[in-house]
Amino acid sequence: MGNVKVFVGGGTIPRHLDWHRTKKREHLKGVQDPQHERIITVSTNGSIHSPKFPHTYPRNMVLVWRLVAVEENVRIQLTFDERFGLEDPEDDICKYDFVEVEEPSDGTILGRWCGSSTVPGKQISKGNQIRIRFVSDEYFPSEPGFCIHYSLTMPQHTEAVSPSALTPSTLPLDLLNNAVAAFSTVEELIRYLEPDRWQLDLEDLYRPTWHILGKAFTLGRKSRVVDLNLLKEEVRLYSCTPRNFSVSLREELKRTDLIYWPSCLLVKRCGGNCACCQHNCNECQCIPTKITKKYHEVLQLKPRIGGRGLHKSLIDVHLEHHEECDCVCKGSTEG
Secondary structure, three states: OOOOOOOOOOOOOOHHHHHHHHHHHHHHOOOOOHHHEEEEEEOOOEEEEOOOOOOOOOOOEEEEEEEEEOOOOOEEEEEEOOOOEOOOOEOOEOOOOEEEEEEOOOOEEEEEEOOOOOOOOOEEOOOOEEEEEEEEOOOOOOOOEOEEEEEEEOHHHHHHHOHHHOOHHHOOHHHHHHHHHOOOOHHHHHHHHOOOOHHHHHHHHOOOOOOOOOOOOOOOOOOOOOHHHHHHHHHHHOOOEEEEEEEEHHHHHOOOOOEEEOOEEEEEEEEOOOOOOOOOOOOEEEEEEEEEEEEEEEEEEEEOOOOOOEEEEEEEEEEEEEEEEEEEEOOOOOO
16 A cells, blocks of 8 residues: 655545544643643743744644733733634644643633634633643644733723623623623624524514614805815814714613613714804803704613513614704803
């Protein structure tokens, strides 16, 4: 029988080699032997990386680093370098070459990564220690490997970085509101709230519904004829005029019993100064002279009776927009 050729990056692993890889993988499960572990005292920023990074790492390796912060009341944050590439997973599982992060206090595996399609996200320790393990088997090494930058952070930053680490059902409404606000997309939020049925909830959320559409408004400009008109117009635009403001929906609608996503929206509100006020008074103030109501579609989360989950619905919220503004004497409501 002729020799079987194996090509890196593609092809099928011969059966006899795959059997050896399986046995090798079983041998590597749960490697926490102190002889493999290197303790690094963390007092400032630093990094660890696979051997020969950013080039091809060696085969048949087990390396373990335990990072220990000097002070017990701080946490360790890990940030992966954008250059990341290990052997690809099999059936979406990192079986052969991988890097994993473990929480030493309870043995929880925070994550295991391989391949090169995505760069792992930031990880933060629960205490002042964190463990990193790198395993490569005897086949198919890749490049560039990995590099992890570590830094120190205070405990209060942990919740904001990883809202998915919080369990919705155990949080008071105000803390849940903070966790919800940290998500970037609706899908991430629904995954967090309903990990077992998020796809169904997402489909239900976007079923067609009839709702009132608010009328759009635009800020008109006068035609510009000469430079003096242009200067006057520019002063007007940056004086007492409608401009974008960010408002908190819970505060704006006075509904602290509900959660909205997004938690803040942009509205047009009067802003700027009245340095060129033409009225004969001691002090001028900028007030709206034309107000419209505009509808915004948002996701509303409402606690169910009995505390069993959240009712989710798309609703229209009615927000006030200022279309025109003017300077009037302070205390006056005319305009």
